Amino acid sequence: MAKKESTFLNMLVTLLLVTLASSAALGYIYEFTKGPIAIAKSAKKNMAIHKVVPEFTNLPGEEVKKVVADNDTLYLYPAKNGDQLVGVAVETFTNKGFGGPIRLMVGFLPDGTINDIAVLEHKETPGLGDKMQKSKSNFSLQFEGKNPDNFKLSVKKDGGDVDAITASTISSRAFCDAVQRAYTVFKEGGIQ
Amino acid sequence: MLKTFAKGGIHPPENKLSAHVTILDLPVPKTVSIPLSQHLGVPAVPVVDKGDAVKAGQLIAKSEGFVSSNIHSPVSGKVVKIDKVPDTSGYKKNAIVIEVEGDEWIETVDRNGDLINTFDYSREEILKKILEAGIVGMGGATFPSHVKLTIPRGKKANYLIINGVECEPYLTADHALMMQKGEEILVGTMILKKVLDVDKALIGIERNKPDAIEHLTRLSEKYPGIEVYPLQEKYPQGGEKQLIKALINREVPSGGLPIDVGTVVHNVGTAFAVYEAVQKNKPLIERVLTVTGKSISKPSNFRVKIGTPISDVIEAAGGLPEDTGKIISGGPMMGKAINDLSVPVTKGSSGILILPEPEAKRKKIDPCIRCSRCINVCPMGLEPYLLMSLSQKNLFERLENEKVMDCIECGSCSYTCPSNRPLLDYIRLGKVNVGKIIRSRK
Amino acid sequence: MNASDCYEQQGLIEDINEGLITVNVKNTSLCADCHAKGACGFFDIQKKSIQIFQSSANFKVGEKVNVILKKSLGIKALFLGYIMPFLVVLVVLIVLSILHASELFAGLVSLSLLIPYYVALYIFRNKIKKSFTFTLRKIE
Amino acid sequence: MSSVVLFTIVSLSVLGVLSAIILFFVAQKFKVFEDPRIDQVEENLPAANCGGCGFAGCRNFAEALVKSESFDGLYCPVGGNETMEKVAQILGREAVAQDPKVAVLRCNGACDFRPKTNQYDGASSCAIESALYGGDTGCQYGCLGLGDCVDVCNFDALHMDPVTGLPVVNDTNCTACGACVDACPKDLFELRKRAKKDRKIYVACRNEDKGGIARKNCEVACTGCTKCFKVCPYEAITMNNNLAFIDADKCKLCRKCVPECPTNAIIEIGFPPPKIKEPADVEATDGKTGPAETIMKESKESINNKEE
Amino acid sequence: MSKLITISPSPHVFGSQSVGRLMYGVILALVPALLVSVFFYGMGAIIVTLLSIGFCVLFEFLIQKFILKTEVRISDGSAMVTGLLLAFNVPSNLPWWIIMIGALIAIGVGKMTFGGLGNNPFNPALVGRVFLLISFPVQMTSYPVPGGLNTGYVDAVTGATPLGIIKEGLKSGLSISDLMKEVPGYLDLFIGKMGGSLGEIAAAALILGFLFMLFRKIITWHIPVTMVGTIALFTGILWLINPDKNADPLFHVLTGGVLLGAIFMATDYVTSPMTPKGMIIYSIGIGAITVIIRVFGSYPEGVSFAILIMNGFVPLINRYIKPKRFGEEVKHG
Amino acid sequence: MEYVLIIISAVFVNNIVLTQFLGICPFIGVSNKVDTAFGMAGAVTFVMVIATMVTYILQHYVLLPLGIPFMQTVTFILVIAALVQLVEIILKKVSPALYQALGIFLPLITTNCTILGVAILAVQKDFNLIESVVFAISNALGFGLALITFSGIREQLDLADIPKSMKGVPIAFIIAGLLAMAFMGFAGIVK
Amino acid sequence: MSNLKNFAKGFVKENPVFVLFLGLCPTLGTTSSALNGLGMGLATTFVLAMSNLVISLVASVIPDKVRIPSFIVIIASFVTIVDLLMSAYTNTPGPNGEPSLYDQLGIFIPLIVVNCIVLGRAEAFASKNSVFSSLLDGLGMGLGFAFALTLLGSVREILGSGSVFGFKFIQGDGILMFVSPPGAFLALGFLIMLMNKWKQKIV
Numbered sequence A: 001m002a003k004k005e006s007t008f009l010n011m012l013v014t015l016l017l018v019t020l021a022s023s024a025a026l027g028y029i030y031e032f033t034k035g036p037i038a039i040a041k042s043a044k045k046n047m048a049i050h051k052v053v054p055e056f057t058n059l060p061g062e063e064v065k066k067v068v069a070d071n072d073t074l075y076l077y078p079a080k081n082g083d084q085l086v087g088v089a090v091e092t093f094t095n096k097g098f099g100g101p102i103r104l105m106v107g108f109l110p111d112g113t114i115n116d117i118a119v120l121e122h123k124e125t126p127g128l129g130d131k132m133q134k135s136k137s138n139f140s141l142q143f144e145g146k147n148p149d150n151f152k153l154s155v156k157k158d159g160g161d162v163d164a165i166t167a168s169t170i171s172s173r174a175f176c177d178a179v180q181r182a183y184t185v186f187k188e189g190g191i192q
Numbered sequence B: 001m002l003k004t005f006a007k008g009g010i011h012p013p014e015n016k017l018s019a020h021v022t023i024l025d026l027p028v029p030k031t032v033s034i035p036l037s038q039h040l041g042v043p044a045v046p047v048v049d050k051g052d053a054v055k056a057g058q059l060i061a062k063s064e065g066f067v068s069s070n071i072h073s074p075v076s077g078k079v080v081k082i083d084k085v086p087d088t089s090g091y092k093k094n095a096i097v098i099e100v101e102g103d104e105w106i107e108t109v110d111r112n113g114d115l116i117n118t119f120d121y122s123r124e125e126i127l128k129k130i131l132e133a134g135i136v137g138m139g140g141a142t143f144p145s146h147v148k149l150t151i152p153r154g155k156k157a158n159y160l161i162i163n164g165v166e167c168e169p170y171l172t173a174d175h176a177l178m179m180q181k182g183e184e185i186l187v188g189t190m191i192l193k194k195v196l197d198v199d200k201a202l203i204g205i206e207r208n209k210p211d212a213i214e215h216l217t218r219l220s221e222k223y224p225g226i227e228v229y230p231l232q233e234k235y236p237q238g239g240e241k242q243l244i245k246a247l248i249n250r251e252v253p254s255g256g257l258p259i260d261v262g263t264v265v266h267n268v269g270t271a272f273a274v275y276e277a278v279q280k281n282k283p284l285i286e287r288v289l290t291v292t293g294k295s296i297s298k299p300s301n302f303r304v305k306i307g308t309p310i311s312d313v314i315e316a317a318g319g320l321p322e323d324t325g326k327i328i329s330g331g332p333m334m335g336k337a338i339n340d341l342s343v344p345v346t347k348g349s350s351g352i353l354i355l356p357e358p359e360a361k362r363k364k365i366d367p368c369i370r371c372s373r374c375i376n377v378c379p380m381g382l383e384p385y386l387l388m389s390l391s392q393k394n395l396f397e398r399l400e401n402e403k404v405m406d407c408i409e410c411g412s413c414s415y416t417c418p419s420n421r422p423l424l425d426y427i428r429l430g431k432v433n434v435g436k437i438i439r440s441r442k
Numbered sequence C: 001m002n003a004s005d006c007y008e009q010q011g012l013i014e015d016i017n018e019g020l021i022t023v024n025v026k027n028t029s030l031c032a033d034c035h036a037k038g039a040c041g042f043f044d045i046q047k048k049s050i051q052i053f054q055s056s057a058n059f060k061v062g063e064k065v066n067v068i069l070k071k072s073l074g075i076k077a078l079f080l081g082y083i084m085p086f087l088v089v090l091v092v093l094i095v096l097s098i099l100h101a102s103e104l105f106a107g108l109v110s111l112s113l114l115i116p117y118y119v120a121l122y123i124f125r126n127k128i129k130k131s132f133t134f135t136l137r138k139i140e
Numbered sequence D: 001m002s003s004v005v006l007f008t009i010v011s012l013s014v015l016g017v018l019s020a021i022i023l024f025f026v027a028q029k030f031k032v033f034e035d036p037r038i039d040q041v042e043e044n045l046p047a048a049n050c051g052g053c054g055f056a057g058c059r060n061f062a063e064a065l066v067k068s069e070s071f072d073g074l075y076c077p078v079g080g081n082e083t084m085e086k087v088a089q090i091l092g093r094e095a096v097a098q099d100p101k102v103a104v105l106r107c108n109g110a111c112d113f114r115p116k117t118n119q120y121d122g123a124s125s126c127a128i129e130s131a132l133y134g135g136d137t138g139c140q141y142g143c144l145g146l147g148d149c150v151d152v153c154n155f156d157a158l159h160m161d162p163v164t165g166l167p168v169v170n171d172t173n174c175t176a177c178g179a180c181v182d183a184c185p186k187d188l189f190e191l192r193k194r195a196k197k198d199r200k201i202y203v204a205c206r207n208e209d210k211g212g213i214a215r216k217n218c219e220v221a222c223t224g225c226t227k228c229f230k231v232c233p234y235e236a237i238t239m240n241n242n243l244a245f246i247d248a249d250k251c252k253l254c255r256k257c258v259p260e261c262p263t264n265a266i267i268e269i270g271f272p273p274p275k276i277k278e279p280a281d282v283e284a285t286d287g288k289t290g291p292a293e294t295i296m297k298e299s300k301e302s303i304n305n306k307e308e
Numbered sequence E: 001m002s003k004l005i006t007i008s009p010s011p012h013v014f015g016s017q018s019v020g021r022l023m024y025g026v027i028l029a030l031v032p033a034l035l036v037s038v039f040f041y042g043m044g045a046i047i048v049t050l051l052s053i054g055f056c057v058l059f060e061f062l063i064q065k066f067i068l069k070t071e072v073r074i075s076d077g078s079a080m081v082t083g084l085l086l087a088f089n090v091p092s093n094l095p096w097w098i099i100m101i102g103a104l105i106a107i108g109v110g111k112m113t114f115g116g117l118g119n120n121p122f123n124p125a126l127v128g129r130v131f132l133l134i135s136f137p138v139q140m141t142s143y144p145v146p147g148g149l150n151t152g153y154v155d156a157v158t159g160a161t162p163l164g165i166i167k168e169g170l171k172s173g174l175s176i177s178d179l180m181k182e183v184p185g186y187l188d189l190f191i192g193k194m195g196g197s198l199g200e201i202a203a204a205a206l207i208l209g210f211l212f213m214l215f216r217k218i219i220t221w222h223i224p225v226t227m228v229g230t231i232a233l234f235t236g237i238l239w240l241i242n243p244d245k246n247a248d249p250l251f252h253v254l255t256g257g258v259l260l261g262a263i264f265m266a267t268d269y270v271t272s273p274m275t276p277k278g279m280i281i282y283s284i285g286i287g288a289i290t291v292i293i294r295v296f297g298s299y300p301e302g303v304s305f306a307i308l309i310m311n312g313f314v315p316l317i318n319r320y321i322k323p324k325r326f327g328e329e330v331k332h333g
Numbered sequence F: 001m002e003y004v005l006i007i008i009s010a011v012f013v014n015n016i017v018l019t020q021f022l023g024i025c026p027f028i029g030v031s032n033k034v035d036t037a038f039g040m041a042g043a044v045t046f047v048m049v050i051a052t053m054v055t056y057i058l059q060h061y062v063l064l065p066l067g068i069p070f071m072q073t074v075t076f077i078l079v080i081a082a083l084v085q086l087v088e089i090i091l092k093k094v095s096p097a098l099y100q101a102l103g104i105f106l107p108l109i110t111t112n113c114t115i116l117g118v119a120i121l122a123v124q125k126d127f128n129l130i131e132s133v134v135f136a137i138s139n140a141l142g143f144g145l146a147l148i149t150f151s152g153i154r155e156q157l158d159l160a161d162i163p164k165s166m167k168g169v170p171i172a173f174i175i176a177g178l179l180a181m182a183f184m185g186f187a188g189i190v191k
Numbered sequence G: 001m002s003n004l005k006n007f008a009k010g011f012v013k014e015n016p017v018f019v020l021f022l023g024l025c026p027t028l029g030t031t032s033s034a035l036n037g038l039g040m041g042l043a044t045t046f047v048l049a050m051s052n053l054v055i056s057l058v059a060s061v062i063p064d065k066v067r068i069p070s071f072i073v074i075i076a077s078f079v080t081i082v083d084l085l086m087s088a089y090t091n092t093p094g095p096n097g098e099p100s101l102y103d104q105l106g107i108f109i110p111l112i113v114v115n116c117i118v119l120g121r122a123e124a125f126a127s128k129n130s131v132f133s134s135l136l137d138g139l140g141m142g143l144g145f146a147f148a149l150t151l152l153g154s155v156r157e158i159l160g161s162g163s164v165f166g167f168k169f170i171q172g173d174g175i176l177m178f179v180s181p182p183g184a185f186l187a188l189g190f191l192i193m194l195m196n197k198w199k200q201k202i203v
């Protein structure tokens, strides 16, 4: 095909065709990926819930309960296996972090025992406060299987039971603060 | 606080070894060679030929154009050749070589040493005498004095400044001259005042010459309108821009001349030469210079015929010491090193300095550590470290913008640099290159 | 003229007509310094011609020259061309939002105010033209 | 078709058309594509950006080549005729061949021939030294040996010979860009026509002093004796200010002048035999004989050969 | 004359200052602070200092000799100053390999990549220090508690710096008056009995060094005085506004690296402006940024960062703040 | 107050060049002269603000209502490209003298990733119109700050003896790294 | 030029990052680990190859003056496609809650559209060459880009966290600076320097 002259009409037509083709293709691909994208998105949240509570069959996202505290919101996701409540995942926060707010997902068994904790969001210093993540150190493991009723959620320096991350008392304190807040809310109204 | 200029400056050890030595007349040498270019401007043109007999004081080369100067024979004898001879420029340049025979002078010169302190020539007459006597600035720049004294139209001088600062270490010629020919200098100053039509003449002298200050102050009482000012010791106070700043707190604008701030500056030697030219009809054929150095046996001040080879002068001061490392025509800060003892004394030679071996060598160059010492000492407010690197990288436009042409080449920056950087060497090179560009633009 | 107060651009004289010299300067894009500009075609080099009234005695068509613009004029151009319209948009936007106009309205109105701004520039174009003077210098 | 696809198509098409209109105007008013030949030409230039052509860089030169009507005065000394030929092909023009040139140093005042009379101790720059004075030997015309020329040579064609204290031109690398010619404050470099096999005969001296003085300061100085001038059958030699000069264009390399010179100031290079010694060999000798002297010997030897 | 005479352009006489003398002067001025440090931190201070100097000089030597293949000029003392100051900026219990990395970064990245002495835009010792702080935050923020001459090296008991205590306390909502009880008193702060980097603690010794350098004309007063003044001024204003949340100016000046930074690091010739006016602008900048970081930032101490940031602005300062040229404004007096 | 936070954050803490890595190409490429850097900063401010406003309106009043936010990339780039060119045309038509002066003063502004990046970030951060504009301005300032400081250092280094192998781009990256490191000191000023 | 050469030149001789210095933002922004670098590189490769392919197909019928806008639309479409695909299939967080690849690459995916290499190749190569060689060119350039990103990512990961592609080989942290922004600049600076030296050696 020969190159078209750059007349105004030619240009309009070409561009129209190009845009038509592209947009049609894009529209189609969008339709095609819409499903997987949505799944991936919801899987992201569920993933965190999945990780912190035992196996469940319901859709905790549908049954979420919001509790407002300290100018922010905690989310309680009940996890049920059939009709049986197997645990509650609490999305909690603290503003006492070293680098800014920290958001955690704390999984409680129905009796209030901490099952697991996942860090959703933090801005702590790499190498210091970021050791609260499971992938970086064992710090958060010490909470597993502890019930805050008989495990004091504050660092040893402040008379609690938690071993702080080396050189990161502030982050450790903040972590405890977030877990404590989750537990309080869980206690107050979490258990259905 | 004594007066001094505001910014920069250094105070190197003074070493004024010959400070109180009386000026002696050096015997007339056997041959003299008189360079045709002893002044700033166009070289003079010889008016004698090989074989001609000349008398002392006779015109032998005529000024060529306005910015040029007459040259007279300092001796009587025969012209043996007009040829290239090494001079202080470091190159061989045309000179008239005269073999001395007898001591005949042209008749007009009054060789009597008595002071004549009255004159009543008109300004034009004085200027003409100065022009004819071939007087140039004795402060080192050798700028023809009649040019300086011809005030451009539209400008007016209000001060005459006489430069008795002599801030260069070692040199004492001006000091000795002020002590011995004080009154003549003052008369010369009166003459200059008349030419310039100013009421006030200021004589600036650094306080390391208290006797000269005292001597001239006392003498000046007789001469109305002349005032002597003691100044704090600081190099380069003798630079005319700095001296003007120190004395009357005016700054010569960048690229400007002293006359732009209503002044004319002359060296005490020039004033003396003017006195001799006007009152005694004596052209500029001899000058006072210092021969000095730590290992010179007799540091002295001599009155020397122009054209005398410096070897004669050094001989008279006790000969060249064993440990000579460097021979400098002028002072240690601005003088020029020379490599040939046959180089003649010229109108601008203010001294001969012999540096011993260890002092002659420069030290190893280190990288610039940006200590800003060079900036702090630069009397012109320049940034020598920057100028040097711009010059090394051939960035002429930036050099011009950084005002490289304002540098007075005082060398304070090189003196002070802890890294021994050859700042002035490169700045000078930059000035040459930028100067070329500026000229090509015109 | 002191070079530090000026910008310079190389150009080629395209035309000389009764003292009106037209010079083509290359306006290089951001990628000017990039040696891969040959590989990159993003809105590449454009030419701009500049008209200068200057005695044309010394110049020939096809000659390379430096076009010199005073730095203060460059800054003025920057101001008129970019900063001022930016301020206009910003101020109007802020005023409208203080008045609680809807975002769409505020946004569109403040953007459309660029039109009168440019119209104003157009009206004053001759005045502007007078204040922007260029000088030519030969490149040896 | 779902509404999303529909909206996609509509919105993008609208935008596409709008930008088409805008960009149409852009194209109309602004877009001046650079002549693609400039790129092509530039690709064929040596990319040395040395300025030997008189332009700021290879690209500027390429532009000039493309824009000009003929190649008058446009020549890349670095690429030489070959490059100009290629460029001419691209532009469909006639290349003007120029004789290739090479830099020669018109001073042979090695340390052995030219005793030092003083010691220079300023900044290490020929320009600065020469501004200060004539130099650290009796000859004020000769090489100062601080290598300003070496610094500016972009082609690694110059290096200082530590023994002679003189720069040595590497004929193979030298592109005759002329940078050294401009850099030398003593004006010692000359770009001479490259003859066959890089043979050359030239007066390696710039000393304008009278014979005796020149000779006293440097053993190999041209004394201005005019012997060579008289012997040259082709009038290739001129005398000026006590100095002989051989015009490379007229010189036919007959070598008659070479043995005439009483101070061996005329240098011949590239003539057989013997072969030119590698500089490495020179260094291997006890360090006293520098290339200059080697050259001298060679010329003497070749004289002998001829006489036999 | 047996020897050839020398010819060179003017001037022909020179002052007596040299790079080596300046650098060794700085080292001498730092000795009192080192002694105090040894007094409080024992062997650790000596080991860290020697290691740091050793590594810095070694790296400078290796890079000059084998990588850049230039003249080796370790004897000019600048690498030693860098090493000493790097050591002064780290805790006295820092493991040897971290010191090595710090020295490599300081000399290798901070100095030699730019061509060595005189060319680096950023203060090498601080480049090394901040690099370590970000890379090894645990080790770089665990300061030994001053325990006298026999405090160990790596086994030292660690604690917090006064600034760290304040910062942490404020974060947990305590007030200054409470916290002041936890930090050492002013006399201790003045003589250096507190936790901190090994060279920054001894205010008295640092000031002694300052006087020595002033006397020897190694530095001028402009940078140190302006910088300390600015910090005192800004913290003073904050303190007056809210003494319960902001420590007083004296505390701010005596703790952390203010004095060390002001006297020895901000004054580094190479990375500070060339004119007095420029120096004043520069040190006001350092002071202001230090206070901002200390009060609002997450780092308890900001001097190092502040100096590095202002180092970045030095070329601009030099470009716009020129010495007053002679004859610039024509005065007719 | 939140505007102040946006400004401080974008200029110092999360500087667009030094920590967000946007606009590196012009940062490395055009930052040789301080004068040009100043000009660039001014021009980029204008373009960035206008581009952000237009894309904001596009996003919120076209793409979102139509349910096609995935068309963001395509539409934004088209709009921005056209806009940049449009400004040029208008300037040229409206005041040739001004246009010519700018031509000598500044390099052209092309659509680089800063402009698109800021437009997209403003949308991602859920800013309202004014916040978006403030965000754009502060990023332009941050860009300008980094560019100007950087060009100052490079101008100075032009006179220094950088080792040969480091000359040019490598040293530029080292400087940028050290500058970025210094700017890390601002961490935490804005939470 | 042979097809092979055409393909290979992107790796060393005309490497977009180390030699041409193009697309520096993603290079710095996405190389905190080797895997991220590789991911970004591959995403870019896809766009490059596909847009080169399509453009070389249609270039001959597009009038000169709308060339650029058409190319932009085509490239942007492929970028959007990558974006959509990645948000669908690479958006799962890691086992320990590390952010997904899609999240880590973040804004740099849409910004592929302004990456000079993409448009540059379209203009300079695809619009003038055959479909197959354009595809190869795109693949070569893209893989060269990916190679550079992976290399930088690996270096940063090794130094910064003591691991490559997530496999840890030392306990604890590495030199954390290398995983933070300044480290990206420093590492790239020294890599380019080394590349320069190496290239000089092999030439």
Ligand SMILES: Cc1cc2nc3c(=O)[nH]c(=O)nc-3n(C[C@H](O)[C@H](O)[C@H](O)COP(=O)(O)O)c2cc1C
Pocket (backbone or CB within 6 Å): A098, A099, A124, A125, A126, A128, A129, A130, A164, A165, A166, A167, A168, A169, A170, A171, A172, E133, E137, E141, E160, E164, E167, E168, E299, E300
């Ligand atoms: C650069 C730097 C980053 C820091 N980051 C954190 C952090 O992320 N989390 C934290 O708890 N402490 C951090 N700190 C340390 C605190 O300032 C404080 O020193 C520490 O929390 C208290 O020390 P301790 O835990 O050893 O008692 C950091 C300190 C510095 C200097």
Ligand SMILES: Cc1cc2nc3c(=O)[nH]c(=O)nc-3n(C[C@H](O)[C@H](O)[C@H](O)COP(=O)(O)O)c2cc1C
Pocket (backbone or CB within 6 Å): B040, B137, B139, B140, B141, B142, B143, B147, B148, B149, B152, B239, B240, B241, B257, B258, B259, B264
């Ligand atoms: C080119 C030139 C022109 C000068 N013209 C005048 C002049 O017209 N009037 C004047 O008073 N001095 C004039 N001077 C002399 C200078 O003011 C000055 O006295 C001279 O250069 C020596 O000064 P120095 O020794 O401080 O360098 C001129 C000097 C030069 C170099």
Ligand SMILES: Cc1cc2nc3c(=O)[nH]c(=O)nc-3n(C[C@H](O)[C@H](O)[C@H](O)COP(=O)(O)O)c2cc1C
Pocket (backbone or CB within 6 Å): B136, B137, B138, B139, B140, B141, B142, B143, B163, B164, B165, B166, B167, B168, B236, B237, B238, B239, B240, B241, B265, B266, B267, B268, B270, B271, B334, B408, B409, B410
């Ligand atoms: C750095 C410097 C130092 C100078 N020192 C002196 C000095 O000590 N005495 C002096 O008479 N002239 C000195 N001059 C020369 C003066 O600037 C000026 O040329 C001279 O006083 C003019 O007088 P004249 O024309 O009579 O020589 C110095 C010049 C410079 C640049």
Ligand SMILES: Cc1cc2nc3c(=O)[nH]c(=O)nc-3n(C[C@H](O)[C@H](O)[C@H](O)CO)c2cc1C
Pocket (backbone or CB within 6 Å): B369, E022, E023, E026, E078, E079, E081, E082, E083, E085, E111, E116, E117, E118, E119, E120, E122, E123, E124, E125, E126, E218, E219, E264, E265, E266, E267, E268, E269, E270, E271
């Ligand atoms: C007064 C003074 C202060 C210095 N401060 C430092 C410093 O803070 N850090 C450093 O690495 N070197 C310092 N040096 C040494 C030297 O200047 C430094 O290594 C250069 O920056 C290297 O180019 C200092 C030197 C002097 C004279």
Ligand code: SF4
Pocket (backbone or CB within 6 Å): B377, B378, B379, B380, B381, B382, B383, B384, B406, B407, B408, B409, B410, B411, B412, B413, B414, B423, B424, B427
């Ligand atoms: S720059 Fe010139 S005027 Fe300034 S100190 Fe140096 S020599 Fe003197």
Ligand code: SF4
Pocket (backbone or CB within 6 Å): B367, B368, B369, B370, B371, B372, B373, B374, B375, B384, B385, B416, B417, B418, B419, B420, B421, B423
């Ligand atoms: S005095 Fe020397 S070391 Fe100091 S700034 Fe000037 S040139 Fe540099």
Ligand code: SF4
Pocket (backbone or CB within 6 Å): D103, D152, D153, D154, D155, D156, D157, D158, D169, D173, D174, D175, D176, D177, D178, D179, D180, D181
């Ligand atoms: S020797 Fe001279 S002419 Fe030859 S390449 Fe080198 S600088 Fe150019």
Ligand code: SF4
Pocket (backbone or CB within 6 Å): D105, D126, D142, D143, D144, D145, D146, D147, D148, D149, D150, D167, D183, D184, D185, D186, D187, D188
């Ligand atoms: S030839 Fe000229 S430039 Fe080269 S070293 Fe000799 S004097 Fe210097």
Ligand code: FES
Pocket (backbone or CB within 6 Å): F021, F022, F023, F024, F025, F026, F112, F113, F114, G022, G023, G024, G025, G026, G114, G115, G116
């Ligand atoms: S990739 Fe070039 S500016 Fe960002």
